[in-house]
Amino acid sequence: MEIVFITSNKxxxxxxxxxLGNLGVRVVQxxxxxxxxxxxxxxxxxxxxxxxxxxxxxxxFFIDDSGLFIEALNGFPGVYxxxxxxxxxxxxxLKLMDEIEDRRAYFKSVIGxxxxxxxxxxxxxxxxxxxxxxxxxxxGFDPIFVPNGFKKTFAEMTTEEKNRISHRGKALRMxxxxxxxxxx
Ligand code: IMP
Numbered sequence: 794m795e796i797v798f799i800t801s802n803k804x805x806x807x808x809x810x811x812x813l814g815n816l817g818v819r820v821v822q823x824x825x826x827x828x829x830x831x832x833x834x835x836x837x838x839x840x841x842x843x844x845x846x847x848x849x850x851x852x853x854f855f856i857d858d859s860g861l862f863i864e865a866l867n868g869f870p871g872v873y874x875x876x877x878x879x880x881x882x883x884x885x886x887l888k889l890m891d892e893i894e895d896r897r898a899y900f901k902s903v904i905g906x907x908x909x910x911x912x913x914x915x916x917x918x919x920x921x922x923x924x925x926x927x928x929x930x931x932x933g934f935d936p937i938f939v940p941n942g943f944k945k946t947f948a949e950m951t952t953e954e955k956n957r958i959s960h961r962g963k964a965l966r967m968x969x970x971x972x973x974x975x976x977x
Contacts, residue, residue, distance in 0.1 A: 794817065794818050794819070794976070795818070795819045795821055796813065796818055796819070796820055796821070796853050796854065796855060796906075797821050797822075797823050797850060797851070797853070797854035797855075798820050798821065798822055798823070798854070798855055798856075798857075799823050799824075799825050799827065799846065799850065799854055799855070799856050800822065800824070800856065800857060801824050803822070804932065805857055805961070806820055806822045808952075808956060808961060808962070808965065809857075809965060811956070812962075812965040812966065812968070812969045813965070813968070813969050813972065815969070816969055816972055816973055818969075818972065823850070823854070825846070825849070825850065827842045827845055827846050827856070828841070828842065828845055829842065829858070829872075830842075831872070832872065833868075833871070833872060834872070835858050835859070835860060835871075835872055835901055835902075835903040835915075836903055836913055836915070838858050838872055838903075839856060839858050839903045839904075839905035839913065840905065840911055840913070842856055842858075842905065843856065843905045843907045843911050844911070846907070847907050850907075852907055852908050852909060853906065853907065853908040854906075854907055855904055855905060855906040855907070855968070856904070856905050857902060857903070857904050857905075857961065857964070858872075858902075858903050858905075859874070859900065859901060859902040859903070859960060859961060860872055860873075860874035860875075860900070860901060861874050861898060861899075861900055861933075861934045861938070862898060862899050862900075862901060863886075863890070863897075863898040863922060864895060864897040864898060865890070865893045865895040865896075865897070866889065866890075866893075870886075874933075874934070878933050878934065883926050883934060883936055883937050884926075886922065886934070886937060887922075887924065887925070887926070887937060890922055890924075896921040896922045896923070897919070897920075897921060898919075898920060898921060898922050898938065899917050899918060899919045899920065899960075900917070900918050900920075900934075900938065900959065900960040901915065901916070901917045901960055902915065902916045902917075902959075902960040902961040902963070902964040903915050903964065904964045904965065904967075904968050906968065906971075912971065914964045914965075914967040914968040914971065915963075915964055915967070916959070916960040916961060916962065916963025916964030916965070916966075916967065917960055917963065918940050918941075918958055918959055918960045918963070919940070919941050920938050920939050920940040920941050920943075921938070921939050921941070922937050922938060923937055923938075923939055923946065926946075926948075927945075927946045927948065927949055928945070928946045928947070928948025928949035928950075929948060930947075930948050930949065930950065930951065930952070930955075931947050931948045931950070931952075931955060934947075935947035935948035935955075936948035940958055940959075943958075947959070
């Protein structure tokens, strides 16, 4: 079975293939621009995008939207994570957090799958924003985030280590479990 993954991020495709490949699913990347509405929840952004895409793409297909939510900043950057990463970056976030003691934050990933109906799978990993960047692996906010129960940042972990506990890994596991029970 083939499932189209609409994304411009090759890393996300590799991660998805790792999980869904075990089920005999081939993940095919398709780059296709779609609107990301300014809603305050990733689920709403994903649902809107799926409904916008559904008549333009052969089904089945899925998308993934994720973000970093910092408690002391009322969830910022959240749904604006991609834009904030491009503009402020990790140094900008550390500066914003300079005087802030409450370092709690979480990553959230929402996968939206469309097969004639909308199906949503989410994953969350809780942790803390540290005071200085550490590590060179991964991407995005990985160097400033330490997941609860660990000492290393995501950027100090191998992809396998990160995937085992990450928001995206959790959402992909839910998705592949659902596919196994419903399709294959
Ligand atoms: P999007 O899902 O591609 O829109 O990602 C939103 C932004 O959140 C990305 O540009 C990254 O900066 C950040 N982000 C999402 N997932 C991760 C992750 O696993 N590690 C670090 N940053 C992430």
